[in-house]
Amino acid sequence: MEKIGFVGVGLMGHGMAANLLAAGHPLTVVAHRNRGPVDDLVSRGAVEAADLAALARASDIVHICAPGSPQVEAIVEVLAAEMLKGGIVVDCSTSNPVSTEALAARLAERGIDWVDAPLGGTPVQAEAGELAAMVGATPEVFARIEPVLRTWAGTIAHVGGPAAGHKMKLLNNFLAMGYGALYSEALALAEKAGLGTDTFDSVIRGSRMDCGFYQTFMGYAVEGNREAHKFTLTNALKDMTYLSAMAGGTGVANPIGAAIRNSYALAVNTGGDGAEDYVPHLVDYIARANGVDRG
DSSP states (O other): OOOEEEEOOSTTHHHHHHHHHHTTOOEEEOOOSOHHHHHHHHHTTOEEOSSHHHHHHHOSEEEEOOSSHHHHHHHHHHHHHHSOTTOEEEEOSOOOHHHHHHHHHHHHHTTOEEEEOOEESOHHHHHHTOEEEEEEOOHHHHHHHHHHHTTTEEEEEEEESTTHHHHHHHHHHHHHHHHHHHHHHHHHHHHHTTOOHHHHHHHHTTSTTOOHHHHHHHHHHTTOOTTSSOOBHHHHHHHHHHHHHHHHHHTOOOHHHHHHHHHHHHHHHTTOOTTTOBGGGHHHHHHHHTTOOOO
16 A cells, blocks of 8 residues: 655545545654644554654655645655655645646656645545545556545546646636625625525525535525635635636636636735635625625
8 A cells, every 4th residue: 555645634634634544545644733633643543753854754645735835835845855756746735837837847857756636625525535636647647646546535537737637726716716706796786786695595596506606605695604615715815816827827818817816805805814714704795895784
């Protein structure tokens, strides 16, 4: 069995790591700020490394779940120096493809392969081993890594070579964050026009305009469940900023992407708690900007 290292056993990473352990992979983890997930995984049989360098030396394959490219770059700096030739780095973060391409090239010089496998799904799906993965890897590396990915992913799409997974993930999040911005503006308008949120929802729910994202978003907007969709406003803004860079790099006009990014920038930069407020909470910021009191 491949020896796995896991960096970032947080909301998504804990479930993924637990499934790797359950499948029989020797697992090494490293602590960051929250000890709870690390202690739980150690109780299940994982080994805690003293530092990132020790984790790299103990692992054939290292998974990374980090907030974004700056953190991934810092982690890879250590992995590139410490992992043995023939190892694989799997970045499950939503990262900037420009950075991804540079990291893959640097690791290749060291004889270390690269996989980008950003995630689709929720922490509940992570625990159940039912995440989706959009994978960028060479065919040879994908053949080796696929059985490992299947321990925590229910759906795997191999979309191309290194960085292709991150490009596809940004397109996926373009749609998702766009839904969030659109729903928030529509609900502000519904309130201001005298229809209200409940009336709006009674027409859209179950119609052709309904979808899974709509239902989790309305889990907060209608039902008040603050944890209906645990993806932070800060991450949404980060992803839309990466999308803008991708569009600029390809020369594609991206006016709708810019408008979506501005919706999240408004929230984050006008008192939003980006560490605690999630995408469905955007509805409150757009409402306040339009003089609507959602109570």
